[in-house]
Amino acid sequence: MRVEMLTVGLFQSNSFIVSCEKTNEAIVVDACDEADRILGYIESEKLDVKMIVNTHSHIDHVTALPKVKSALGVPVVMHEKELELYKGIPQQAAMFGITAPELVEIDRFVEGGDRISFGTCSCEVVETPGHSPGGITLLFRDESPPRAFVGDVLFEGSIGRTDLPGSDQSQMITTLREVIMKLPDDMVVYSGHGRETTIGLEKQTNPFLLELRG
Numbered sequence: 673m674r675v676e677m678l679t680v681g682l683f684q685s686n687s688f689i690v691s692c693e694k695t696n697e698a699i700v701v702d703a704c705d706e707a708d709r710i711l712g713y714i715e716s717e718k719l720d721v722k723m724i725v726n727t728h729s730h731i732d733h734v735t736a737l738p739k740v741k742s743a744l745g746v747p748v749v750m751h752e753k754e755l756e757l758y759k760g761i762p763q764q765a766a767m768f769g770i771t772a773p774e775l776v777e778i779d780r781f782v783e784g785g786d787r788i789s790f791g792t793c794s795c796e797v798v799e800t801p802g803h804s805p806g807g808i809t810l811l812f813r814d815e816s817p818p819r820a821f822v823g824d825v826l827f828e829g830s831i832g833r834t835d836l837p838g839s840d841q842s843q844m845i846t847t848l849r850e851v852i853m854k855l856p857d858d859m860v861v862y863s864g865h866g867r868e869t870t871i872g873l874e875k876q877t878n879p880f881l882l883e884l885r886g
């Protein structure tokens with residue numbers, strides 16, 4: 673499995689293109705912004721993208737959706753509980769004083785326990801609400817090392833905000849305690865912002881996780 677991380681846009685959000693080295697089939701995780709960079713990588717690597725998966729639908733993770741979706745002609749997938757937040761993109765844009773991106777049709781909903789496969793790669797969808805109501809994490813447990821795409825739930829040294837539209841602090845604590853803290857230490861974490869990290873490193877150094885460990 674290959675992971676390309678592109679840090680894009682005003683909010684320096686991470687878009688990921690995850691591809692199967694054997695078949696060149698791929699998915700896009702969060703078409704955040706700068707559609708041309710995302711499409712440029714896909715074109716240069718001659719990838720066969722199967723879908724765009726949204727970890728969640730805050731404005732900084734969905735701005736490139738219209739252009740990337742129409743260029744690739746692939747379905748867009750998210751958790752149904754993110755739909756209301758997504759429809760509220762114009763209000764989110766107004767909050768930040770920026771132009772609202774166009775909305776696209778959401779083609780498929782996923783929930784915890786579903787699997788997403790492309791080529792010989794396969795991940796499990798895990799529900800990780802708190803930063804947003806229907807936030808999902810994609811777990812590639814079979815890769816070595818195993819990998820997680822967590823959206824804005826966990827960052828290197830920090831966690832996602834819970835003061836945004838659709839956030840819920842008690843859900844966030846449950847997500848961190850019941851999902852994130854139970855992931856294996858060697859799992860590589862790809863966050864919606866900032867550098868990649870590992871679960872083990874965060875358990876040892878992230879003040880929010882240290883506090884939960886007590």
Ligand SMILES: [Zn+2]
Pocket residue numbers: 728730803804824
């Ligand atoms: Zn977010």
Ligand SMILES: [Zn+2]
Pocket residue numbers: 683685730732733824864865
């Ligand atoms: Zn974000």
